[in-house]
Structures are given as C-alpha cells and as structure tokens.
Amino acid sequence: MNDTSRVNLTPSLGEFTGWYNIQGDYRDGHPVLRSVDPMPEFEHAEFFKLYPKAAKWFDRLVAARPNVPFDPLLDPPFFVRCDADDRTLGVDADFSYFSVQLLRRIQKEFLGRYPLWRVILIAEHPSRSIVIYPTAIRFGSWSADVDPDKALRELVPEELASRIAGERPRREHVSRLQRLLVSAVEAIGDRPFLVCGVLDNYEGDYSRLTICLLMRGADDDVIDVDLPLGSAKDLLSRSSAFGVDTSGTIVSRTNISDTTPFNLSPWLIPASYHGPLVLVERASGKQHIYEVKPENIIRTASEE
Numbered sequence: 001m002n003d004t005s006r007v008n009l010t011p012s013l014g015e016f017t018g019w020y021n022i023q024g025d026y027r028d029g030h031p032v033l034r035s036v037d038p039m040p041e042f043e044h045a046e047f048f049k050l051y052p053k054a055a056k057w058f059d060r061l062v063a064a065r066p067n068v069p070f071d072p073l074l075d076p077p078f079f080v081r082c083d084a085d086d087r088t089l090g091v092d093a094d095f096s097y098f099s100v101q102l103l104r105r106i107q108k109e110f111l112g113r114y115p116l117w118r119v120i121l122i123a124e125h126p127s128r129s130i131v132i133y134p135t136a137i138r139f140g141s142w143s144a145d146v147d148p149d150k151a152l153r154e155l156v157p158e159e160l161a162s163r164i165a166g167e168r169p170r171r172e173h174v175s176r177l178q179r180l181l182v183s184a185v186e187a188i189g190d191r192p193f194l195v196c197g198v199l200d201n202y203e204g205d206y207s208r209l210t211i212c213l214l215m216r217g218a219d220d221d222v223i224d225v226d227l228p229l230g231s232a233k234d235l236l237s238r239s240s241a242f243g244v245d246t247s248g249t250i251v252s253r254t255n256i257s258d259t260t261p262f263n264l265s266p267w268l269i270p271a272s273y274h275g276p277l278v279l280v281e282r283a284s285g286k287q288h289i290y291e292v293k294p295e296n297i298i299r300t301a302s303e304e
C-alpha cells in the first residue's frame with residue numbers, strides 16, 4: 001500500500017487487519033498500511049527503546065483515585081504491553097478513566113513525539129477498542145465521523161459491563177482463596193508453609209486444579225513444588241502470588257512488601273491429576289510429599 005492518496009490511513013480494527021508502518025512485509029499474507037512514503041525501516045530495537053518511555057508516560061497519565069480499597073484484581077489504569085511487531089503500541093486500559101480530553105492528550109502529547117506510531121487502547125472485544133493515530137481517533141466500530149462524546153457515552157458503559165462479566169470467575173476464585181486464608185494463618189503454626197486447600201478450578205478454568213500454598217514471609221520462592229520423577233514437567237505451573245496479613249486478608253498481589261507476614265502462591269495442575277506433589281524447602285533441600293486426592297478437592301461448581 002504505497003499510494004497513500006487512495007487508502008484509509010486511519011482505519012478501525014474492524015476495517016483493517018494487518019501491519020502498520022513497517023517498510024517491507026512479513027510474508028504472512030497480512031497487508032501493510034503505511035502512513036508515509038518512503039517508510040523508515042522498522043526493527044524491534046525501536047520498540048524496545050520506546051517501551052520504557054511509553055510505560056513511564058502512561059503510568060503518569062492519570063492520578064490514582066483516593067480512598068479506593070485494595071482490590072487484588074485491579075490492574076493499573078494503563079499498562080503498556082511488551083510486544084510489538086510493527087509501529088503499534090498496545091495498551092490495556094481502564095475505560096472508566098476515558099474522556100475525549102484524555103484521548104486527545106495521548107494523541108497530541110505522546111504520538112506528537114512518535115508520529116509514525118499508533119496506540120490501541122485494548123477493549124475486551126475489538127469492536128470497542130479505540131485506535132489513536134496522530135491525525136485521527138477511531139472509536140470501536142463507529143464510523144470515522146462519529147461525535148467523540150457520543151461514542152464514549154455509549155462505548156464506555158458497554159466495555160465496563162463486559163469487563164465486570166468477564167472478571168466474575170476471577171473474583172469468585174479470589175473470594176474462595178480469601179475464605180481459605182482466614183483459618184490457614186491460624187493453622188500454619190510454626191511451620192514454614194501449609195497447603196491450605198485445593199480448588200477444583202483456576203479462575204473458572206475447570207481443566208486445572210489450584211494448589212493453595214501458604215508460606216511465611218514475603219518470598220514466594222522459598223518453597224518449590226515439583227512432580228515425581230517420570231511426570232511431565234509441563235503439567236505444573238504457577239500463578240502470581242498474593243501478600244497476606246496476620247488476619248488472613250489478601251493485601252497485595254505480585255509486588256509483595258518485605259514486611260508482609262505471609263504470601264499465598266497458587267500452583268496449577270491438570271484437573272485429572274491425582275497423586276503426589278513434592279514440596280521442597282529451597283534453603284535446606286528438605287522434601288515433603290502432599291497427596292492430591294479427589295476427596296480433598298474443594299468442589300465449587302460443576303464443569304457445566
């Protein structure tokens with residue numbers, strides 16, 4: 001697409017699926033949209049140079065809301081994704097912060113510095129994602145000439161409702177973790193760790209079990225979980241840890257303060273796995289065996 005006089009240079013995601021502002025093509029069958037001709041060569045190093053500046057800029061774009069209770073599932077208002085194969089910057093965003101003025105700031109202040117790039121504020125569905133170009137803002141599947149205020153008035157509530165619905169399995173899962181923790185911090189005694197329960201799903205995914213491992217202190221790496229020799233290692237994975245206070249309340253996620261008395265580390269195994277897990281104290285190498293038994297799995301709902 002070199003004839004820029006005959007192409008839509010600011011398409012919505014529904015109008016164009018392909019690469020943006022790269023010099024050549026990736027030979028994958030996807031078209032390339034170029035806003036200028038000739039187009040400077042794009043290399044991944046360009047993104048990796050841009051990323052820390054973008055992450056810092058978006059992190060400061062909005063002020064933290066005061067007096068908001070801790071929410072273990074609350075993501076930052078804007079989070080820049082760490083992947084780019086073209087000059088597109090993907091940003092996970094909380095649409096409740098959106099205003100036309102805010103979007104104009106992204107367009108003028110950020111893209112004003114990087115005019116070969118575009119920003120996609122990623123929604124649950126592409127039909128609601130907002131694509132910001134240096135010269136235009138495209139609101140979901142709306143036409144290019146839509147009134148921005150009207151588009152946001154309709155688009156934002158739809159997106160927020162969709163996210164609430166999509167988060168429901170995760171919130172139910174965290175609620176179950178929280179109920180386990182209240183008694184677990186009392187039951188752990190002077191032990192370095194405790195398997196405080198096995199849930200029958202992971203955030204609504206019933207193909208996996210969640211092994212709930214409570215550990216003393218803030219370091220979620222002091223205990224390692226392994227499978228017996230001969231078992232496939234890819235059957236086992238770990239999710240992000242939570243900080244837990246002395247009352248058994250979740251107080252943080254991922255970034256756990258050094259003064260946090262406990263942490264909860266969820267380990268994931270296939271729902272079909274019944275048998276031993278090997279728990280290893282990293283400092284001493286001491287091993288413990290925990291047996292996953294059907295009768296010990298906390299059943300929360302049917303797979304249907």
